[in-house]
Amino acid sequence: MAQTHLPPVLTPQQWEKQKGVQFKPSGIGDALKNLQRASAAVDRSLLEVDKLEGAAALKQRLAQLDAEIAGRLKAACDQARSVAALAKKWEGEYKKLPQLGKEASAAAAEVAKAAAGFGDDLLEAFQAVRKALPARLAKAEAEAAKAAAPADSVDAKDLKTVRERVLGALRTVKAAQPGAKPMQFMVAAGPKRCLAYLGLSVGASHKTLMGELLAGESGIKYYRGECVFEAKAYTFVGDDIPTGGFGKRLQAGLFELTQQRFAVRIRKSSGEVEEVAGEQEEEGGAGPAGAGEGAKGGDAGAAFQRRFAEVVTRAKAAMASAPARAGDLKLKLGEAAGLANAGEHAKAGRLLDEIEARLGAAGAGTGAGAKAGAGDDEFRRRWRAAVAGYRSASDTVDQQIGRLQVKLRQSGDAELAQIADKGLNGVTGNFKVPLLAVLRDIDAASGADLAAHARKAAEIAAGFVKHLESAPTVAVCDTNPLTPVSIRATLGPALRELARAAAAAA
Structure with a gap:
């Protein structure tokens, strides 16, 4: 049977008791201490798979085993090989000692053999379990597919x-x-x-x-x-x-x-x-329902109308100076207006970003009649791009979480269904609403007010990133075995760019 736990002969305490090993500093004691720590870090509970049931649990364990084999297990096996090589070297060196050389050499030889065997056995144990699980997973998935056949037979x-x-x-x-x-x-x-x-x-x-x-x-x-x-x-x-x-x-x-x-x-x-009541109405992520309605939706609608009016004014000036561009600009403005009328202010806002980019100075002239200089123009360009990136990332994550909620509800487990209804909506913390509020503030600000709002935006975005990196709920969602979710990988870069863009004006 494979030896998965560190044998006494490979402990630093046992090594220090061996005769003759103190006559010459070999470094074997320190190497054994490192091996002891690396071995203790390996999660051997992952080898207990007999009681696992269902495709989701098996798929999760496979992912855990892969991570453990590539991470902590590899570190332990590498250290075991290092100990074996070091002890083998000193097996010959100890023979040169005038006193107790034979005993010290024999002790080093024993450590070398035990370390090599321990590393091989530990890796073999994990690989054996990892190799056996795919067949069980395939069987579990086949059974689940068979059980779900009536519901899944829909075209x-x-x-x-x-x-x-x-x-x-x-x-x-x-x-x-x-x-x-x-x-x-x-x-x-x-x-x-x-x-x-x-x-x-x-x-x-x-x-x-x-x-x-x-x-x-x-x-x-x-x-x-x-x-x-x-x-x-x-x-x-x-x-x-x-x-x-x-x-x-x-x-x-x-x-x-x-x-x-x-x-x-x-x-x-x-x-x-x-x-x-509906959810996520302020962001426009909930589609027509509630978008542009009520206190939250009303703010989004009013902010869009102000910005839309400013863009129309600039577009008219551009069309007057370059009539060839009129048709395209009118078409884009009509699309933005149609999206806004349907309550989809987030999509309409992104279309205005595109229109402003075509006008050659994205964001210039926004705010309460402010006349931006070249520096402000540059900030507005970068800011619009960062905001568009964040909104796109936020929409992607909302869709991923929505798909995860559906999977949880379809599991047939009452507890998982309750988590889907109550536990996932707040997974990204209390950052999204304050961030959206300050985004609107920046759109309507200039001068000192712009700098103050930008500092606030940078602080919120940085706090949001910290939450994503530390919150257990985010980690659980990102590693769930039911459906792909990438909250950290999707929102993190967008938020960091948003923070950097805000810092440029702060």
């Missing part, structure tokens, strides 16, 4: 079609003018999952499609009515749709389909109403 094309139609319908509902044709909805609810479909008309074919999308659910109930945007939320109006907590199920179903958490309401003709 991906159908699911994508429903998602696109629902998102398009929600945007139409948000932008609807008085007298517009009402948007119909059909909600299908099973014991575990809920799904909504919206369209100008819904009927039997949609009921069949939704039943297929909820394959594996039994006793599905269907509810119909009209969807309107009122009270800053998507309101599902109907007399048969239930309240009393159903709003959260409806919101979760929309999130599973779209990866966006909308503010929703359920309203009956009797006046009974249930409301469920």
